[in-house]
Amino acid sequence: xxxxxxxxxxxxxxxxxxxxxxxxxxxxxxxxxxxxxxxxxxxxxxxxxxxxxxxxxxxxxxxxxxxxxxxxxxxxxxxxxxxxxxxxxxxxxxxxxxxxxxxxxxxxxxxxxxxxxxxxxxxxxxxxxxxxxxxxxxxxxxxxxxxxxxxxxxxxxxxxxxxxxxxxxxxxxxxxxxxxxxxxxxxxxxxxxxxxxxxxxxxx
Numbered sequence: 001x002x003x004x005x006x007x008x009x010x011x012x013x014x015x016x017x018x019x020x021x022x023x024x025x026x027x028x029x030x031x032x033x034x035x036x037x038x039x040x041x042x043x044x045x046x047x048x049x050x051x052x053x054x055x056x057x058x059x060x061x062x063x064x065x066x067x068x069x070x071x072x073x074x075x076x077x078x079x080x081x082x083x084x085x086x087x088x089x090x091x092x093x094x095x096x097x098x099x100x101x102x103x104x105x106x107x108x109x110x111x112x113x114x115x116x117x118x119x120x121x122x123x124x125x126x127x128x129x130x131x132x133x134x135x136x137x138x139x140x141x142x143x144x145x146x147x148x149x150x151x152x153x154x155x156x157x158x159x160x161x162x163x164x165x166x167x168x169x170x171x172x173x174x175x176x177x178x179x180x181x182x183x184x185x186x187x188x189x190x191x192x193x194x195x196x197x198x199x200x201x202x203x204x
Contacts, residue, residue, distance in 0.1 A: 003030055003100045003102065005029070005102045005103075006088075006102065006104065007035070007104045008038075008076070008083070009039060010038065010056065011059065011169070013051065014056075014059050014063045015172055015187075016167065016186070019187065020165060024131065025102070025104050025129045028158075028160040033071060034070055035071045036070065036073070037072075038074070039076045039077070041081060043116075043117060050173055050199070050200050051194075058193060059190040063189060085117070086116075102126060103129070107131065113157075119153070120152070127157070127158060128158070129160055130157050132159065132162055167185055172200075176194070
């Protein structure tokens with residue numbers, strides 16, 4: 001049975017932190033590939049994406065195009081509406097019966113897991129890879145946070161350390177809105193695209 005990692009999100013925009021997390025998860029958990037899944041609308045965020053769905057999808061495609069084990073899926077964008085991970089996993093497992101899926105999330109999202117749609121059924125279907133990432137000011141995530149997660153979910157989460165890069169899509173949008181450079185924070189091809197399309201210029 002092959003092991004595939006899944007990384008969902010708005011990717012608004014995708015940045016090098018996403019790629020580092022995917023690469024380290026592959027190494028640590030023996031994943032064959034990582035599939036990136038831009039979502040139509042995140043259920044636990046109030047803010048609507050700043051870039052259009054096709055623009056976010058294109059930035060992800062450009063960012064991962066040179067990695068032989070990275071793929072991009074558009075099933076959540078095609079489905080539209082609020083993107084629930086359970087629905088995505090149900091679709092993927094129906095089409096990939098001989099695949100073990102691992103959902104990659106930042107450790108800042110781990111404590112949100114009890115609020116996820118149909119979380120107990122979802123956790124019975126897949127494992128979660130929690131990649132350690134810093135908070136907005138660069139402090140590493142607190143390894144003591146996991147005990148706050150219900151035990152039934154703790155046993156479904158694999159913790160993977162990654163370099164502590166204080167980068168977020170929010171920071172990138174804010175910098176662009178303020179007329180500041182985001183070069184080297186966003187993969188080169190995606191960076192050229194967002195500059196060409198003048199994305200996020202009204203943010204911040």
